[in-house]
Amino acid sequence: MSFKVLYECSKTGARIGELITAHGTVETPVFMPVGTQATVKTMTPEELIEIGAQIVLSNTYHLYLRPGHKLIEKAGGLHRFMNWPRPILTDSGGFQIFSLGNLREITDEGVTFRSHLDGSRHFITPEKAIEIQNSLGADIIMCFDECVPYTCEYEEVVSSVERTAKWAARCKEAHRFPERQLLFGIIQGGIFKDLRHRSTKQILSLDFPGYAIGGLSVGEPKNLMYQVLDYTIPMLPDDKPRYLMGVGSPDCLIEGVIRGIDMFDCVLQTRIARNGTVLTSSGKVVVRNARYSEDFSPLDPECDCYVCRNFTRAYIRHLFKTGEILGLRLTTYHNLYFTVRLMDKIKKAIKENNLAEFRDKFLQKYGYEEKEN
């Protein structure tokens, strides 16, 4: 298992690399579709392979609650359970648990929380988060970190940075299968430059095979996120993969790659698909709107995916208006395909040393969006 940078853009920080895992090689930069509950919503594994998905993300918190990591271990691990032959990354559950708000209580030892499903009480420590991820058997696993809201005071962020570092050391110590599961460290620090630097130094000192930037895309303006990347990424080693957690709108993917990010994940593509919204080369289209009721053109005239080759906006709108599941399938499929193809175009632009021009051209057509990360 290793990471290699194969090519670096001469004008930006962008790079092309390959990450070798126990279930195959991932070409970076890469977008990872999210399969929270051991399924990328509405998609079969075969369809994910068809659209070119190289790796999927799944959520430790959800799988721990249902069906339970022990059951998945019995099934032969997460790959076999969900019948996905390619690499998987599992998050540590930290982000979900810290999002529970009043349902959780934090100490240096770990977090006590109540399940959002049935209110049952659970205690998760860094060691437990790794134990669960060892049972699930993903190719890349994540340290259990403390995520704080964007609106936090400086002192609270200091404390989360310190705790995240201590927990990262415990995670590394607890990890039983470093030879087949890459454990990534997570950098916190909110929007404070000195704390991002402090966190980066602490996490780097533990020497992980990859580094994630956490605590972004949590409500802050995009420019602020780009600033954090601008002063954090230069501190990261060139020879390790860099993962920007929870970020994946088209513009952020391009801006992230330009700054040297290798890996992304985001629920945007599948979530907006379920509301009848699709990503197209000319920006978002809310296909469930009445204006598309007699539009017999494809979702995106420039897309060559299965959906755009075979179905019209009018038909897909009809499926949404009548509550038919095929509608969700078609918009999800297209959105994921669109994003995977975008990553291909980004890679091509890196190789041709014109990623900045590609960004300008893409955004001019797509339109800039402030809100969605």
Add this chain to the structure above:
Amino acid sequence: MSFKVLYECSKTGARIGELITAHGTVETPVFMPVGTQATVKTMTPEELIEIGAQIVLSNTYHLYLRPGHKLIEKAGGLHRFMNWPRPILTDSGGFQIFSLGNLREITDEGVTFRSHLDGSRHFITPEKAIEIQNSLGADIIMCFDECVPYTCEYEEVVSSVERTAKWAARCKEAHRFPERQLLFGIIQGGIFKDLRHRSTKQILSLDFPGYAIGGLSVGEPKNLMYQVLDYTIPMLPDDKPRYLMGVGSPDCLIEGVIRGIDMFDCVLQTRIARNGTVLTSSGKVVVRNARYSEDFSPLDPECDCYVCRNFTRAYIRHLFKTGEILGLRLTTYHNLYFTVRLMDKIKKAIKENNLAEFRDKFLQKYGYEEKEN
């Protein structure tokens, strides 16, 4: 467009035939998956072709209300709208409208009803039902008939038989495209032998290219349904296709074919799939039940479908428990595949002149079910 009987069983009334339509040839006996709202729930057209579906049924009542037959006509017809290249049969809407209960009012001229969606008022005549089906453009279309509940009194059934005959004549008269859309007549008469005979004579006298037996599978015991078939089918001409409407449980498919039925449709397969129930060679399995939580075997160990080759009961149960759409997709796919394969086995048994033995063997393993038609 024509129908030919290619082979007749020497021991039963079963036959193998081919029905040539504007969108290709259908080998009979055939099971038609139901795509009520221009989509077989959860399935893509490609998946339907993959499982071997030859023809699908769609519902005039639903399409008339949403998205409207005029919109579908503008899209180039139902085949293009839903991207289904093979034959389609549309019902007349009669069954749905008569199921509306208090929301409708019947005269000899037609039926006034209120939409189940928004309460809007509509008036459908036999001529209108044909006009809608002409716009939709299915390969096989159905006469607008009066369906009465199983519990009806004799006199009410008499009146429905008479009205159905008059309406059938008006439907034939109104049909604009007999050369590219086969209009089938529908026989009513409830569970009264003399009324079934009367209705059959009346409908046959109008000379349709195919005949459907309606008003069955509406709550009556299966044996009563078989009795009706036993005294109705012998009156039908050999050289026309015979369609048993709304019937399609595994045992009824075999019993229907044995009595000389060529075509079936049923929502059972897709409906029970959505509740987490699958058809298997050993009977129904409610895969969402807790007993399957650690069952790592396929839905049906004797099935070779995509689902059974790739996923376990434990995984599919997890998808149901977590409300994931992939669960519905997998059970639906398997149930339809199971049924199409059953029809193949039935055809093979007809050719080998051992359909009765096949039935006995199948039912011994599958188990006999009184309730579901």
